[in-house]
Amino acid sequence: MEEAAIGDAALFHSEQRLQQAARVNDTATIRELIWGKVNINARNSMNRTALHWAAMAGHERAASLLLDHHALVDAEDKFGMTPVLLAASHGNLSTLQTLAKAGATLTARNRLGQTLLHCAAVQGHPSVIRYVVEDLEGIPVDDPDQNGKTPLLLAAESGHSDVLSLLCELGCDLQAVDKESNSALHLATRRGHAELLSFLTSAICSDAQNQDGLAPLHLASQAGHLSCVRTLLDSQCQINALSSRRQSALHVAVERRQPPIVELLLRANINLHLQDQQGHTALDRAVRSQHAALADMIIKAERFHARSLGANGQTGELDLTLRHVGDLSRVRSVLWALATRHQKPGDWKKLALHWDFSAKHIQALENQWTGSDSYKEHGYRMLLIWLHGISSLGKHPIKELYEGLVEIGSTDLAEKVRRQANAEQEPARRCVLM
The missing domain is CATH 1.25.40.20 (Ankyrin repeat-containing domain)
Incomplete structure (x- = not known):
């Protein structure tokens, strides 16, 4: 039992070494392990063989050596990816060509129903796409995957403008939509690929x-x-x-x-x-x-x-800014004092109605309840909205506020506003209208 366990451990170690050697293109170690009768098609927890790793990394010499010793050219990993699909996904054109010459199934699909073109489009590899379309047969450029996405739709979703341009050059259907009726424009927009939108x-x-x-x-x-x-x-x-x-x-x-x-x-x-x-x-x-x-x-x-x-x-x-308001900090200070110290509940509504705020606008401002003093916040918000309108018309906010208070019968408040505005202003710059 103990000897068997040691043997199994040694075998597992050799298989691990083989996959690692394929990852780094270490053909000497691969030959050594092959001579030692390692299982060349041994799989890891992702169901990948050494050939998968060589194809993924683009190691042509390692891939050729493994193929020469009967590595399974169409082995699928847990995602349904064969070595040739991994080569396309990682843009390894020469390795893909080596696998094609070795008899790899070029119409293979992964678990999502994606072909060589889909895999290359998702990752943005135009050279692979051109080779597949122009040199291989049986792989339609507008073939949908299980989600109804064509290579064009995947390129748009992934933001690959070079692939998008190439697929259009190769005659793809720009009007294609996926199973949720998303066009290339929908998919590019949802992912935020603004650079593609002008073209689309x-x-x-x-x-x-x-x-x-x-x-x-x-x-x-x-x-x-x-x-x-x-x-x-x-x-x-x-x-x-x-x-x-x-x-x-x-x-x-x-x-x-x-x-x-x-x-x-x-x-x-x-x-x-x-x-x-x-x-x-x-x-x-x-x-x-x-x-x-x-x-x-x-x-x-x-x-x-x-x-x-x-x-x-x-x-x-x-x-929507207040950049037109001169001496904005002083004006805001006056408005804040009016709303929070001088006005009583309901006073701000009189001003709002005088300034043509609609009932709906007043209701919207009142909706934000923050306690018994909420009217202060409501009043201040209303005053800032009013200030925006006044400033966009080029009118003097303190003068307009003074006159508005007088017109609604709040002369005492108008005088308080005048005194505060003048107190916060340098004597030489005091508004003569106040």
Whole structure:
């Protein structure tokens, strides 16, 4: 029993040495082990033989030596990968050619139903693809795998522009879709491969929906791929397209909490009034998710567009920042003091109504409950949104605030604002209107 165990251990050790030698192209050790009657087709825990490792590493001499001594050319590992599939996957063209001459089955498929072309496309090996298409037979360029993905779709999903270009040159079907109706444009967008989109949008409909009813713009907004959103918008995709849930890209970006995407869509003039299948607008979604910053961005955009309509579209482009406000820190200090120290509950709503905040906007601001003093936060948010609008019109915020307070009958508060603003301003720069 003990001798048998020692023998088994020695045999296992020899098989391990053979596989390691194949990995590093150590043909001397391979010959030594072959002379010692090692099992040349011994497998490891992944069901791989020495020939698998030689093919994967691109060691032509080791592969040839193993083949000369009857290594199984079509042995499959646990993933259904034969040596020739591994050579294609790792871009080892010369080793692949050696295996082909040795009689390897060139139409082999792995467990995912992928051929040589699929394996090379996933990993980005154009030289292998050109060889397979131009020099071999029986491997269609548009053959789908088990998920319905053609080599083109896998190249787009993996972001390999050189492979994508080559497959198009070789006559692949650019309109192919997988089992979930994803086109190459869907797959590239979902993975964030913005560099592929300009090419793909010139050949594939950018508004086509997959089986979930999502267009590429929805997927880019969902995943937060800002550069993809920008590229799709530049290609004139339908910005207001709705998914099967009747969600716009803005709904999706709000739902996934993607502020940069939301801002980009707002600046691109997406329709803010579109309702999903529950009848909710993007603002409703932002409010329900308690995402105050997104809600405030949408309110700013709605007020901006309302001003544009009132001024026949002459208010310029939407800018959600406060960069137009001069001495911003002083102005914010005045607004903060007004909202948190001087106003009583409900006072901020009077100002909001005076400044044409809609009932829906006021309700959205009130939705964020932080305790009995929530009205202070609500008031401050409202004032900052108002400040955004005033600054975009080039008006003096302190002067407008003073006049607004006077007009709603809060003269005492107006005087407090004037005194604080002047106290925080250098004497030489005091506003003469105050």
